[in-house]
Amino acid sequence: MGLMPSALVLPLRDAARGVGTFASRSRRLLGPSAAHLPDPLRDLARRVIDGARRASEHSPFRRHPAASDIAAACDVLAGTLSPARGARPLAAVLAFALETGLRVEGRSVPLVSETVLALAAGDALRAAGEDTDAPMRAAMLIARLVDAPVAGAMPGMPLGLGTAERGPMEHVLVAALLWLLAERADPSTDEDELLALCLSLTEAAFGEIAPVLGDPEALSAELHRLADVI
Amino acid sequence: MNTALSAPAAAIFPESGLPVRKSVRRLRWFIAAFEHQVDEIAAETGNAYEINRNRLAATFVEWLRAFEAQKPSADTDRLPYVGFAAGLMLRTLVRQKPLTATAMPSACDRSNPAYYWPEGYVYVAFCLNVRALVLEQDFHEKQALVPALSEARTWWSFRENVAEDANLAIAFLDLFAGEEPNWTMPDKFQPGAVRALASRFYRQVEKGPKGLS
Numbered sequence A: 001m002g003l004m005p006s007a008l009v010l011p012l013r014d015a016a017r018g019v020g021t022f023a024s025r026s027r028r029l030l031g032p033s034a035a036h037l038p039d040p041l042r043d044l045a046r047r048v049i050d051g052a053r054r055a056s057e058h059s060p061f062r063r064h065p066a067a068s069d070i071a072a073a074c075d076v077l078a079g080t081l082s083p084a085r086g087a088r089p090l091a092a093v094l095a096f097a098l099e100t101g102l103r104v105e106g107r108s109v110p111l112v113s114e115t116v117l118a119l120a121a122g123d124a125l126r127a128a129g130e131d132t133d134a135p136m137r138a139a140m141l142i143a144r145l146v147d148a149p150v151a152g153a154m155p156g157m158p159l160g161l162g163t164a165e166r167g168p169m170e171h172v173l174v175a176a177l178l179w180l181l182a183e184r185a186d187p188s189t190d191e192d193e194l195l196a197l198c199l200s201l202t203e204a205a206f207g208e209i210a211p212v213l214g215d216p217e218a219l220s221a222e223l224h225r226l227a228d229v230i
Numbered sequence B: 001m002n003t004a005l006s007a008p009a010a011a012i013f014p015e016s017g018l019p020v021r022k023s024v025r026r027l028r029w030f031i032a033a034f035e036h037q038v039d040e041i042a043a044e045t046g047n048a049y050e051i052n053r054n055r056l057a058a059t060f061v062e063w064l065r066a067f068e069a070q071k072p073s074a075d076t077d078r079l080p081y082v083g084f085a086a087g088l089m090l091r092t093l094v095r096q097k098p099l100t101a102t103a104m105p106s107a108c109d110r111s112n113p114a115y116y117w118p119e120g121y122v123y124v125a126f127c128l129n130v131r132a133l134v135l136e137q138d139f140h141e142k143q144a145l146v147p148a149l150s151e152a153r154t155w156w157s158f159r160e161n162v163a164e165d166a167n168l169a170i171a172f173l174d175l176f177a178g179e180e181p182n183w184t185m186p187d188k189f190q191p192g193a194v195r196a197l198a199s200r201f202y203r204q205v206e207k208g209p210k211g212l213s
Helices: A006-036 A039-057 A067-078 A083-104 A114-127 A134-147 A166-181 A191-212 A216-228 B027-045 B053-070 B075-096 B118-139 B152-164 B168-176 B192-201
Strands: B048-051 B099-103
Touching: A006 A039, A006 A083, A006 A114, A067 A083, A067 A134, A067 A166, A083 A114, A083 A166, A083 A191, A114 A134, A134 A166, A134 A216, A166 A191, A166 A216, A191 A216, A191 B027, A191 B053, B027 B048, B027 B053, B027 B118, B048 B118, B053 B075, B075 B118, B075 B168, B075 B192, B099 B118, B118 B152, B118 B168, B152 B168
Parallel strands: none
Antiparallel strands: B048 B099
16 A cells, blocks of 8 residues: 555545445345345345455455554554644554444444544544643543544445444443553553453443543543553 | 362462552453463363453452452551452452353262352452462461361352352351451451450350351
8 A cells, every 4th residue: 555645545444344334234134035036146146245345354445453553542642642643543443443342232333434533533632732641632532532423324224224322432432542541561462352351341330431421531530540450 | 178279379370560469450460360260270170161251340340449448548457458358359259240150070079169169169269369369479478278168068158148148258258268257247347446446345246147157
């Protein structure tokens, strides 16, 4: 992707995500009626859908975030990297966390837009002062991203109507930000394992988090307390 | 007595640059240490277990909240609080049930605590081992285990009683560790000053739980 204009990378990743969502939803739609289709037509439909799913999964635009992206996301949260340089890797990391977390929640995964994530995260980070600490930046990000249309149903698809539900989004965003706030003293940290742990921690502590979600000061204190015990 | 309850605790738990009293208040260490304990007992007994990570995280959060709520400020209370905190942990494990035994050897002796209550056996071993390690590291004390820890009658009473009132797990852990259990208010830590004052006013009539005379 060395020759790709950087402004195109996020929209292309979103497009690849869209193809994947289209394929999985189409397969579910086809499910009940597939038995009534003539064999050649059914096989053709399945080949097209599976081909689209494979193309999306193996697209160079969609990948597990690199260690350097995760480090940059942690740095932008800590205030040691500017929003201009950090918003894109932060969006990539948050998109991965949202897809992982919402899948773990057992719901049909909404279509996540990395482009919208980068724009909304950039807004929230620019609004933070230089002396804002990492938990407060995390609280401001959660407040901004919950209200931004960062995830929703794919247009034109009759399954999974509506935008992503607020409850699961809040839950997964809190877990994602705790993941980025967690100490990484051990260089061999397994990031997938750490994210899974933060999802479990958020699940366990959500009774204490939910009442302070609308109060950035209190949320930041709660995030600080929880990040300290990860 | 099974080796899981008599092996050096330090050999079971993961390495950490921090003392155990601090490591145990970190979710990553807590989960890794519990998983090590489960592996150790599974290898020793032939039991197979399944861990529910969400419930284990909930155990950690609930235990930490209870631990912080009663943490004493006086230095003289630090030692007795180690045993109480381990008891709180056992209570939370019993409540949250993060472990399920999925298989046991076909010819196992069901009067052995490890097969009578395979999940409870892991919970007790884990809490005693954490307790032993903190006592050793911070107070240079060696944990004493009593024969009751291997007795089927005690385990029957333990299982029956904590099913009715999980708070009794705190008193049972004291019993297993050779300490004097508080059967009446096991979930209330009594700082030294309170204990001393109470002993001057009240005659101590400690009634044991059912099944234990």
